[in-house]
Amino acid sequence: MRLNSVFSFPGRFFALLLIVGFLSSCAQQTQSTPPADMTVNDNDLAQVTTTVESYGDIELPIEMTLLPKKSMAMRTDSFQGGIHVYSGKVQIASLRDYIVASMRNHKWKMVGEASYNTTMLAFTKPNKTCMVVLSGGSAMVGKTEASLYVTVDVAAVNRLNPFGEPIKQ
Numbered sequence: 001m002r003l004n005s006v007f008s009f010p011g012r013f014f015a016l017l018l019i020v021g022f023l024s025s026c027a028q029q030t031q032s033t034p035p036a037d038m039t040v041n042d043n044d045l046a047q048v049t050t051t052v053e054s055y056g057d058i059e060l061p062i063e064m065t066l067l068p069k070k071s072m073a074m075r076t077d078s079f080q081g082g083i084h085v086y087s088g089k090v091q092i093a094s095l096r097d098y099i100v101a102s103m104r105n106h107k108w109k110m111v112g113e114a115s116y117n118t119t120m121l122a123f124t125k126p127n128k129t130c131m132v133v134l135s136g137g138s139a140m141v142g143k144t145e146a147s148l149y150v151t152v153d154v155a156a157v158n159r160l161n162p163f164g165e166p167i168k169q
Contacts, residue, residue: 052084052148057106058130061098064088064146078155084148092119092134092144099132099146127156 050065052058064086073082096119100110103123108130112122118135131149136142 055150058148058150059102060086060146061090063090080154081151084150086146087143090144095134095144095146127153
């Protein structure tokens with residue numbers, strides 16, 4: 001048997017059929033739906049953000065963790081606020097961009113920004129203010145610290161004066 005006879009028309013046709021059959025079986029496997037036990041549940045997804053204290057509209061990346069010894073909060077009948085300090089291995093520039101985008105998504109208005117050695121961002125809502133100070137975190141070494149100074153005028157939400165009395169209109 002010569003080498004040319006293996007690659008004759010019937011041999012080539014058979015090899016082509018094998019390749020087409022193999023490729024079509026691979027395509028069917030990739031297009032099929034996953035088994036029922038492989039479906040993804042929303043509860044199984046990894047968390048990508050962390051909410052700052054009890055403020056549902058202020059978020060940080062999950063890499064940032066609260067430093068309780070540097071933080072404090074206060075609540076009264078007419079005021080809620082505090083200083084919340086977080087730390088994590090992130091670059092200041094990317095953390096700044098993340099915070100600005102997140103606050104915008106939660107309808108905060110950015111009213112100011114200043115930066116030199118630290119970056120300061122100021123945001124407002126009708127009855128809330130949030131000032132964020134980002135420091136530390138060189139490009140490769142160390143951690144970035146985010147200090148959030150948050151105030152909420154609870155009386156404005158409930159339409160009360162500073163003495164807890166309803167505002168007459």
